[in-house]
Amino acid sequence: QYRSAGRSRRFTIGLHGVWTPERARQEAKAQLGRIAQGDDPAEERLLDRKALTVKELCDLYLADLQAGLILGKGGRPKKPGTIASDLGRIHRHIVPLLGSRRVRDLTKADITRAMKDIMAGKTRVTVMTKNLRGKSIVRGGAGTATRTIGLLGGILTYAVEAGVIETNPAHGVRRPKDNVRARRLSEAEYRVLGDLLKTASRNENYRMSVEIIRQIALTGCRRMEMVTLRWAEADTESSCLRLTDSKEGSSVRPIGLPVVEYLEKRRKEAVGDYVFPGRGGENAFGSFPNHWRKIFAASSLADVTPHILRHSFASVANDLGFTEVTIAALVGHAKGSVTSNYIHTLDTALIMAADTI
Template identity: 70%
Template sequence: MTKLTKRFVETVEPQSNGHVVWDDELPGFGLRVYPSGKRSYIVQYRSRGRSRRYTIGLHGVWAPETARREAKALLGQVAHGGDPAEEREEDRKALTIKQLCEQYIADMEAGLILGKGGRPKKDTTIATDVGRIRRHIIPLLGTRRVRDITKPDMNNLMKDIIAGKTRVTMKTEKLRGKAIVRGGRGTAIRTMGLLGGIFSYAVEAGVIEHNPTHGLRKPKYQVRDRRLSEAEYRTLGDILRQAQQSDRYGIHAEILRLITLTGCRRGEIVNLKWSEVDLEGSCLRLVDSKEGSSVRPVGLPVVEYLEKERPHRTGTYVFPGQGIDNAVGNFPQSWKKLFKDTPLWDVTPHVLRHSFASIANDLGFTEITIAALIGHAKGSVTSKYVHTLDSTLIMAADTVSGYVKALLEGVEFRRNTYTLDRQSRKSAIDQMLTESRPAL
């Protein structure tokens, strides 16, 4: 006769397919033993003509005697017409939005929520998502039950965020830090995208059957098409040269200059490590860019700058901070102050990146080449097996960065009207044919 005691439970041997050991003293009470050796207490019963199984909990969390008492209570509910398994399922489906969000955050921080490219979300992305959850989603929907949410609720939520109903200024964990939450259209679009992912997570977990954000009409992003003119590049060069003489803004001016010459993202340059700089290959081998690992071709002006600075800088980072081997800080505040009260007051690092791509387009490079230069998803060189870059990309990087460097130094280029001048086109063709003829 088998009785589930502590000694018996801990000595029972697991089997390859897992098995259940039933207690002879209390019918319906059993121990499920998994192939891994994990053990859990269960109750099996019949309700409305169906056999149901209810998991009480893991051995270790539950002792055999407490699990036995719980089993007796559950079987008592069954005798009075109850169905504990169905009630648990209903309770699980009755999660509130706040509870669902907390589960999502826990799994996200554990690396179980995958982002772009099937990779776990980065710490910066997690911090942004948690901020949107705690500052917009939970304040507006936190107490609502997940299964009660409908598409009209999603539409109203989006309108509330656009209208700024979650606007607030709050302290952050940083010293004297604060977050100014404004809401608005861009915030609403990104928050609804995140919430769609949270509801997909709920569908996969069996909490709900359908995602209420599917088919939701969202406003379009405002396309940021600001780019520097050639005159503004010359103004930028003057600002950066003046700032480089300052002890306070010198290193930040160098970061801005490198962003201008490479088209890299702000974080890619601020956090650039010497181990990612390949001077011989004329490229940056970024370990953790927005698109994952990325090989980024850079022009000769960038190579020469890095060669010049390398002997004078120690530590891990190209632009070191004041702490122990860390990257420079306060960059956002510094570039805003540098451009304040200047003709470039509305210029951001993203504008510099967009302007680099626009110059490349002006110079006649293809979209796929430009994408490779700036590390865009559609053309990013991401293979870890790429040891040498195509000479075409190096030439493109040289051309664009050389052109931008000249603009920063005050050069005024004369526009070539070749495509509009038929005689020039004819002369160019004749010259090409003449040069191609073999010498007599």
């Protein structure tokens, strides 16, 4: 028993039987020596017991994330899709591997070990989802490990800012290089793509998906930007799409004459708010991912994804000699130069570029 900061404190060394009286006396002298130097063993033990675990830290992070208090790219709150991805990585990988560990005890070696476990597929699992007969297959792998450890680093930065820990143990952890999408379509592959779309369009069930694929190829839009495109965002008079909720926030995309003509023709028979409506017209078309797999299965383009069509669009623009700033404006990338921040209007040069591509 001792006094610290004017208070009487009692520190329990351990259980009799586990500790002999002689060893307990030696430990008591050691603790009294620490107390004389200004330490408070009882307070340290209390704080140690209350120390946050990684799971508890993740719960705090998720609460702030869903309240819009965690900012993502461009200083904006993370989008629902990103939040869903974060939830999956936390519950499927971070918590199973590190959830019971105290945040203050985490080391770079612990994080590296968890990364290697994800790469090796130790968190592989198949879980049922809320959808009827739906299931989620969690495989792990190098790409998943890279993105999960990146997220964990962000959560630990959140812990540093909240005063839970002083330094981020994820800093300096060497992660495998994320998958670089260098794939693009060649001229011959574009011809194969055209043949595949012609064949698929003969099946009435696939016609909507065929049109979506065609417009992604002709605009360089991201998959969900096209699938969820609304008529209010299709400004055919100005030859552009005025997207309100793209990955970069609000985004204006110039479009070529074939896209303008397609949208004007489709607008005449529009049903609901979406350019590509689902059944009933109240929601966006929902069968696109399943149709994509079936259209491209057993073809030479089986490895192609919607994002590869976007890469190919930008690559064709580069082949034609357009500048990097022009290509960035065409595909809606965050601009790389200070000067480009002053470019607010959509000029005829950009529309011409989209039309040429």
